[in-house]
Amino acid sequence: MNGTLIYRCTPSIAWVRDASQTLAVNEETGQSWTLRGVEAVVWDLLTAGYAYHRIVTLLALIFSLSAAEAEQTLASLLRRWQETDLVRVSEEAKDGESDHQCSV
């Protein structure tokens, strides 16, 4: 892959959060998700615009994971969210090394 993978929140998703959870709703389909724990943290960092590798770093520190475990957790979560259309991924052409980047 030569471009940058951009993970974006699906445009029709709205969310509210409090100290313990995030509630996300697809305003077109009515489908909803309650995100807690690591899912809520990833959603928060993703929507804050952190790059993929920074989310991995932060997850490792927050949940006492190795970098590999954190990366696996994030990749798995993004895959699942992509499958349920909570996030969408696109590839943007970019010179130089490839990277994953999360943005909204």
Add this chain to the structure above:
Amino acid sequence: MHTLERYPDSNIFAIPILSKFLLYAPLHHLAALVDLTAARRLRDSLLAGAPIAHEPLNDIARLLASDAEAERAPSPKRGDFIPPFLGLLPTRGCNLACQYCGFLTPQESWQVMDLELARDAVNWYVDVTSRAGLQHVEIHYFGGEPFCAEEVVDLTVHLARTRAAEAGGTVRFEVTTNGTFSEKRCRWAADHLDTIVLSLDGPADVHDHHRPYPDGRGSFEAAARSARILSEGSADLFLRACVTSETVERLPQIAAWFCEHFRPRGVCFEPLQPSAPSRTVQLEPPDPWAFAHNFIQAARVLESHGVEPVYAAADIQARRVTFCPAGQDVAIVSPDGTVSACYLLQRDWEARGLDLRLGRVADGTVQLKADAVASARDLNVHNKPLCARCFCKWHCAGGCHVNHTPAGPPGDYDRLCVQTRIITLRNVLKAMDQHDLAWAWLQEREAVARSVCQPSDLLLDLEETP
């Protein structure tokens, strides 16, 4: 003369208010207005241990003479070091160049807290408080501008919340900020933080004059936008305005303007703390009499809108031996890993002959020095002779240990004392629903001066009070 040595536990005060005396015993939870004759009879009764043949007065005398009816006098911290909150300084850097700011750091020397260091500090704090059985803990962010190092804020918020939840507890987050962050970050703060203290000095002309960006542009637009967004959020919003000699007469109007445009829970007016930058641009602190007078007028405006006026030193609900984090066992972690008792700059403590370093974050934990903790605990009102006979002593506790250091004898009050004593008296009278008396008193400068300048407030010294 009755000396403190003979009456070391005396916490009963008498302050003249126009033709009456305010009898004030904060540890007995008593405030009463009496005339001079009644005050003298109470004093004599307490000295002699004899009853008064006047039932209402005798009830007061009995209450004041009874140790069982009084709270214990606040005492300095002892025992294990258990911080009531963890202070984090994600960076000393800031994106503004406020005219009066003594924290200014050249951009090239900005240091951002290392993420591992931040993690270690939070883990230590949650472990210490969890072992002590605390269910609810607090993290406060100071700066610089904390959101100039937002990754540290994001990490520590999520980490502390996760760790506290594992221990069955919760975390409160408070940030002191200039509010010039993005709209997205502002909404994040409104969702995730519990208390946001936003610096906003007033309308655009005041704020932009005081708080420009380094390129000279004013920061009002960004700060006011944040204040509007935060007004709609669930976090408690406190607006904090720095008051100078130029703005002090505008406090009531600024208070009204705040209430018209935002929905803060409270508004804090703080007199300018002189610094090298403020002297350069000739910004001066307000006259303390003018500050107190205008603060009280502003307070009435705020209260009429249901907004809490804040002048922290005059909080009559407080019973404390130290006003600030120093002496409370608060641990404040700097970007370089130093753990200290104070969030001011080290050069400022050192200029006062203080070393407020408590230890360091090292080897994955916080390492404290026992002698440094003991020294910080000695910073308390019991060791401030100036405060010994002042009715405010358990509320303001002598104020900031770094910036308020008068070395005079009891009653040798300085500008901070003057404004604190006036505002505290007003707060006590307000709590007694004596609004008209408070207002009438405030209109007579000589009467206020009699109240504020008496060298001893002790009831036992009443006879010697002019």
